[in-house]
Amino acid sequence: MNSLSSPSPDSQPDRITDYSREELAEWATGVGQKPYRSKQLFQWLYLHRADSWEKMNNLSKQFRNLLARDFKIDRIRIVDQKKADDGTIKILQELEDGHRIESVLLKHDDHFTVCISTQVGCAMACKFCLTGGMGLKRNLSSGEIVEQVLNLSSLLPENKEIRNIVYMGMGEPFHNYDNTLKSLNIFLDDHGFNFSSRRITVSTSGIVPGIRKFAWEADKANLAISLNGVTQEARKRLMPVSNRYSLEELLQACREFPKEARKRITFEYILMKGVTDSVVSAKKLVSLLHGIKAKVNLIAYNENPDLEFKSPDEVAVRKFQQYLLDHGLVATLRNSKGQGISAACGQLATRRN
Numbered sequence: 001m002n003s004l005s006s007p008s009p010d011s012q013p014d015r016i017t018d019y020s021r022e023e024l025a026e027w028a029t030g031v032g033q034k035p036y037r038s039k040q041l042f043q044w045l046y047l048h049r050a051d052s053w054e055k056m057n058n059l060s061k062q063f064r065n066l067l068a069r070d071f072k073i074d075r076i077r078i079v080d081q082k083k084a085d086d087g088t089i090k091i092l093q094e095l096e097d098g099h100r101i102e103s104v105l106l107k108h109d110d111h112f113t114v115c116i117s118t119q120v121g122c123a124m125a126c127k128f129c130l131t132g133g134m135g136l137k138r139n140l141s142s143g144e145i146v147e148q149v150l151n152l153s154s155l156l157p158e159n160k161e162i163r164n165i166v167y168m169g170m171g172e173p174f175h176n177y178d179n180t181l182k183s184l185n186i187f188l189d190d191h192g193f194n195f196s197s198r199r200i201t202v203s204t205s206g207i208v209p210g211i212r213k214f215a216w217e218a219d220k221a222n223l224a225i226s227l228n229g230v231t232q233e234a235r236k237r238l239m240p241v242s243n244r245y246s247l248e249e250l251l252q253a254c255r256e257f258p259k260e261a262r263k264r265i266t267f268e269y270i271l272m273k274g275v276t277d278s279v280v281s282a283k284k285l286v287s288l289l290h291g292i293k294a295k296v297n298l299i300a301y302n303e304n305p306d307l308e309f310k311s312p313d314e315v316a317v318r319k320f321q322q323y324l325l326d327h328g329l330v331a332t333l334r335n336s337k338g339q340g341i342s343a344a345c346g347q348l349a350t351r352r353n
């Protein structure tokens, strides 16, 4: 069903999570219901996280029949789940067409973060990333993005909630811009998940037109850039996206990114032994980010037998971070959570796709 009104008898029901609240209000009107029904639906779907029409017990039977006729409510299916010693949980989910995607629930001392995917595979082919090696199979719909958070929230310990959502799983979010933005707006809707935009981060490999669009259409959510190279040549070797959008263009888009006073753009920088971890690179990074309200998130590379790169020495990591701090940059070292289950940065990939 692609129209918002009642479908023809032989059309397939749509995934209800693919609909924004406004679209559901339009559908409700089309089937003779009041538009406020969409608020009730959002509450059931995303506040109470109902997974069947029967559970929506303040909706009339007649209305639930209409819903069941026009929509399906079953979520993408969790087919495997792994838990690391640090509490990180990675789930493998199967989509209706048989493709599989991964999402991660990261446990911090007192809260949880979810890392979600936007595509099956990825076309960006970053050299250090397992997902990049899969190639792009297809974009996820907004509902398939949203349902990852529903699935992960079903694994939370009692009375715990998800505090942060990061779009850093499989795929380049700005290659699937419309569905990424639609899912983000569903997370922000105050009748459903009601996430604060400060708690949502979208990470891009450097799609400049996407950054510019995002700046105006989602200016309150956080932006992260996967940088990893401090010269155009170095970045090009690691991230082919630089052939299309140069480092200079990328930094210019970051300089022009409108921000509220408190906000910084996060630059993710993976430290790989002998490739990106020298003090010379740290020095260059400081000068590159001059004039940008930036925060650097350093990530020690997780070795993988399928890729050529090596993890950096601890001393090199500390030296690199100290150099940035000594030169006025906010620089954090991200703990690589979920290493034992291949849930750490750059390690998401499914074999079957």
Ligand code: SF4
Pocket (backbone or CB within 6 Å): 122, 123, 124, 125, 126, 129, 130, 131, 132, 133, 169, 170, 171, 172, 204, 205, 226, 346
């Ligand atoms: S790092 Fe991100 S953008 Fe690059 S290939 Fe992997 S998933 Fe795609």
